[in-house]
Amino acid sequence: xxxxxxxxxxxxxxxxxxxxxxxxxxxxxxxxxxxxxxxxxxxxxxxxxxxxxxxxxxxxxxxxxxxxxxxxxxxxxxxxxxxxxxxxxxxxxxxxxxxxxxxxxxxxxxxxxxxxxxxxxxxxxxxxxxxxxxxxxxxxxxxxxxxxxxxxxxxxxxxxxxxxxxxxxxxxxxxxxxxxxxxxxxxxxxxxxxxxxxxxxxxxxxxxxxxxxxxxxxxxxxxxxxxxxxxxxxxxxxxxxxxxxxxxxxxxxxxxxxxxxxxxxxxxxxxxxxxxxxxxxxxxxxxxxxxxxxxxxxxxxxxxxx
Numbered sequence: 001x002x003x004x005x006x007x008x009x010x011x012x013x014x015x016x017x018x019x020x021x022x023x024x025x026x027x028x029x030x031x032x033x034x035x036x037x038x039x040x041x042x043x044x045x046x047x048x049x050x051x052x053x054x055x056x057x058x059x060x061x062x063x064x065x066x067x068x069x070x071x072x073x074x075x076x077x078x079x080x081x082x083x084x085x086x087x088x089x090x091x092x093x094x095x096x097x098x099x100x101x102x103x104x105x106x107x108x109x110x111x112x113x114x115x116x117x118x119x120x121x122x123x124x125x126x127x128x129x130x131x132x133x134x135x136x137x138x139x140x141x142x143x144x145x146x147x148x149x150x151x152x153x154x155x156x157x158x159x160x161x162x163x164x165x166x167x168x169x170x171x172x173x174x175x176x177x178x179x180x181x182x183x184x185x186x187x188x189x190x191x192x193x194x195x196x197x198x199x200x201x202x203x204x205x206x207x208x209x210x211x212x213x214x215x216x217x218x219x220x221x222x223x224x225x226x227x228x229x230x231x232x233x234x235x236x237x238x239x240x241x242x243x244x245x246x247x248x249x250x251x252x253x254x255x256x257x258x259x260x261x262x263x264x265x266x267x268x269x270x271x272x273x274x275x276x277x278x279x280x281x282x283x284x285x286x287x288x289x290x291x292x293x294x295x296x297x298x299x300x301x302x303x304x305x306x
Contacts, residue, residue: 024052025061032103034062045103064103064113068173071096073121082129088137093178094128096120096161098170105169116170120161124175127160140180143197150177 026049027033033046037059053059072095081091098120100106110116131153132140139149158175165172 023055024050026050027063030065030067031063032066032100034064034103034107036060036062041104041107043104062103062107062111064100064106066100066103068097068099071098071117071120072178073117073124080125080128082132084132084137084140085134086136089183090132090137090140091179091181091183092128092132093180094124094157095176095178096124096158096172097174098165098172100169101166101171102169105167107169109168116168119168120165120170123161123164124157127157127164131156131160141182143201150180153177 025033027046029048031048033051035042035046035051035053037054038057039060053061072093080093081089084090100116106116110119135149135153138147140153142148154175154177158172161172161175
């Protein structure tokens with residue numbers, strides 16, 4: 001007996017693994033599970049982890065991936081044809097994002113993913129055609145973005161799908177229009193109308209630009225005249241001040257002509273001898289006579305001091 005204990009231990013381990021495999025099941029982090037007993041679903045669904053159950057056929061486990069899915073349905077290939085409110089044909093392709101939020105409700109109502117997406121496709125197609133039928137063609141395709149209602153259309157379809165899908169354990173998070181096509185028979189008319197609209201817009205922009213340029217030109221001319229007037233007034237003011245100063249100097253010079261002659265000579269001398277200059281001239285000629293006069297005064301002063 002002791003000799004065969006390794007074999008017995010191995011048998012016990014294999015049996016335990018078999019029993020665990022038969023009487024348990026594992027649910028991944030991305031899944032929810034529904035357990036049925038004789039075909040009837042239990043009240044609660046199972047989250048991630050290891051759970052125990054009775055073996056088949058007493059109990060059976062159905063797993064559902066609860067991650068977000070992107071679904072386009074039958075409208076993805078060529079689009080669903082519908083009429084707008086003003087009786088224009090359009091082909092629209094729509095997609096949705098959804099996830100299984102309640103595995104038990106989903107199983108009881110639809111059982112499989114295939115059945116669920118088939119039902120979603122019918123709902124999405126029906127609500128899309130119904131919603132588009134309440135809008136005019138120029139609210140779908142227009143050169144003016146403010147007149148387009150695609151976002152509102154998507155929101156309307158989303159709200160209807162959410163209300164319808166929630167009792168089935170499905171959460172619809174987004175609805176979007178993939179493509180919006182028009183038949184060739186009306187495409188030329190549409191493009192011509194759009195071209196005319198763009199021409200009108202371009203003409204408006206051009207007229208607005210010319211108007212703005214004229215306003216800027218008028219404003220610039222006005223500022224130019226104002227600046228010139230201010231400059232002229234300032235120049236007159238400066239000239240008046242200069243004339244007043246000159247009049248004062250002339251009055252002084254008139255009273256003392258010798259001082260005036262001396263200042264003129266001194267000014268001329270400063271201009272001539274501004275740089276290093278060597279001149280040989282008669283000191284009796286103006287304006288160099290003032291140098292001789294200054295030297296004579298200095299000499300006479302020195303003699304008196306002695």
